[in-house]
Amino acid sequence: MTRDTHISLNNFADIMGVSRATVDKWIANGKCVARIDEHNQKYLIVSELSSFPEISAMLNNIWDEENEVVPRRTFTSIELFAGGGGLALGMHKAGFKHLLLNEYDKDACATLQKNMPDWNVVKGDIHDIDFTPYHGKVDLLTGGFPCQAFSYAGKRLGFEETRGTLFFELARAVKEIQPKVFMAENVKGLLEHDNGRTIETIKSVIAELGYTLIEPRVLRAIQYNVPQKRERLILIAIRYDIAPHVNFKWPSVCGQLRTLRDAFFHGDLYDCDVPESEGQKYPAAKEKVMKLVPEGGDWRDLPDDIAKEYMKGSYHLGGGKTGMARRLSMDEASLTLTCAPAQKQTERCHPTETRPLTVREYARIQTFPDDWEFCGSLSAKYKQIGNAVPVNLSWAIGRAVMRLFNQIDIIMPQNSTEEPHQSYQPVRKLYGIFEGLACDPPEPYTND
Template sequence: MSTEITIKEAAMQLGISEQRVRTLCRQGDLTARKIGNTWVIDAKSLNRYGLKTAHHVAEDHPTYLANSAKPIALSFFSGAMGLDLGIEKAGFDVRLACEIDKFCRQTIALNKPDIALLTDINDYNADDIRSAAGLNKRDEIDLIVGGPPCQAFSTAGNRKGFNDERGNVFLKYLQLCLELRPKYFVIENVRGLLSCPMEHRPHEQRGKDFPDLSEDELKGGALNFIINRLEKSGYGYSFNLYNSANFGTPQIRERVIIVCSRDGKAPPFLMPTHSENAEHGLPKWNTLKKCISKIDKHDHLTFPEKRLKYYRLLKPGENWKNLPVELQKEAMGKSFYSGGGKTGFLRRLAWDKPSPTLVTHPAMPATDLAHPEEDRPLSIQEYKKIQEFPDEWDLAGPLIQQYKQVGNAVPVSLGQAVGALVLNLLNGIDVIQYKGFKYSRYKCTTDKEWRNEFIKLVNSHNSKTEQKELGFV
């Protein structure tokens, strides 16, 4: 039986005027019924509206439902829960989410009100985590998943590595995983993690007048540090750079996935479900048209008129390079003469291919994500479909924050592939491996290949240092 509250009570809870509450009732934004000349409002409806608009704060709380017979998973840096939805789809009970971003927390509270919700990972120890998840010290944790903030390792960022505050939460996550001792834990991150140093030295402090770079300052130093910690802990590991299109996502999105195993064995790679051209007998990649062509409601940002002038001349799959040369120069300005491919400028998506990687804002000049035919950026509904969120998944906050949440998410199918792999390992089921499968566009991205390349880099660096010390260079 639902609880109903008055207009006055609703106004006080939301911190808005009574007249505004009446308007929300008339518009259907709140579930309410009229009694005489006034309204009574369903309390659950009011709470959902408050969470969605951030009038209500998503407070920390323990799990409200802790009796599932499924394998137990805990989630950190949960975001809008794309990875977690995939884990859940594979058969796990996601018992806890930890997320500091205000709007992501609201989204989690809207859609998963019964799971434990925590804020800043730095505020909790292993006992706090167990308590919030409804676990005692003897309870086994089957899986922990997390994607520590990737900006510190992104090729688009300043590449500060673990000197960045966001890198420090990466270390906190690793520490918590090793203390909680789950059967498996997963680290998800951007491709930049493969080449980011543990310590970043500014370029103006390098050269013949400065000391040589240390091993931690070399490319890949951060990942080397992580691997060394894993090996000392007794956990086995494997990693690769995975293109989400190989797992059914209608999007080219590449992420490093490190799977760590308490038994000390190196886990196999994720099991692909698709391939670019039906290699290995798998279905071909899913296309954008199959994904978004039947959406009938669109909430979206807009392009400025000066950009729309050029978009009206472009067909599906084209970009600024398909304009006449004089218009290219006009549209691009000084950028026309700069280096790089610049394929994100004035970019219409192709119907017959997966989407490029979704970004947090689809209308930024260098990373436009324009609809294949309509003169607009992709809508938030299309973003959700491409990232494979359920239609009923509510996103909290203003539109720009909704784009950010979905743009930062792990595609659900990639999350499901992670869950399926770990579930097979938990149950002793053999995992199919396709010899020579092309998991991404890049080379030397598997753990063994990467380690060999890093050792070569270290040896080369040491050799140069020795020659310098002997006066040969």
């Protein structure tokens, strides 16, 4: 993004993480100035938005510099709740060597094993896994645990209070393994879950385990080279004996705004158009309705009688309901993908064709490479992709965590008989971008 770039109001809203209505209010209040192009469409000029921190970060990004980060040595990891591999692949691209990946779903496990035969994929219930053999042998533990309400009977807000939830199993793995760092990811709503008590309990447990929690941050995938508006809450915790001596820095945002055009066609994200693939189909009646919705539109663009018939009881409910009969826009990022592209409340219709998104279109929106194959039924493939962390977002986080480990390796060096970066060669071969060594010296600990 350059200072003279023009940006649509919708894309500006996506970057800012606010609604289009909020941007309209800003324009009305003089906070930003809209202009009108030859097609009578409003736009903004980036140079006039530099006072907004999100835009300033894009203008002054160090994305390319951070792309050059490589590990000082082989750093190991274990991932829990691995799913179809979005987080695991991103961390792998950043240079981490997975010692174990656990996943309960058989189709997701098959996907992981098909694409990465060398990965140690353990299928089964996490409750049955003994992590003690890995004690002191793993640098990083990661996992995206499902959000569940905790018991507060004892009101101690500690480790035992979470028993019976999958977060307890993640915490148990941390307790048994004692990694130097662990990272958890979840939905943004975790911050407000159960009136905020869930996140407070999580913070308390992390402290009880002997880790310093970096202030959690919600990262917007659209800022990290992903053509999607997905938001993920990231929690990173550093072991007490290490935390005072290192300085974790969150990843730089990307200087580009990616859209569905970037996902579906040859360009900076992909070197070819999206491959043809299987996908859901609309019933004839629904297809007839969706044909009436313009690009970027929704149920509000339908004739009123058709809208009432299609929406049924939802027509009279409050709220925008903008996910219903929603057709995406080619020049905007996708709405957050769900586990199915044709659910009535969260429609994801192709921008220019009247059909749901295909499997490979889904995968590209999540920035999976085209050769990453998904196993199982059609619905299983959509579910794996829809539940994943976008690969490019995971990769950006992985690079930030790798920089942290490079600092840790300076203050806590470990002897190794391996050839430098030996285990990193598959990543070099696949992506061909890791040439130099980027490592900042350790600085006093900070949450910034």
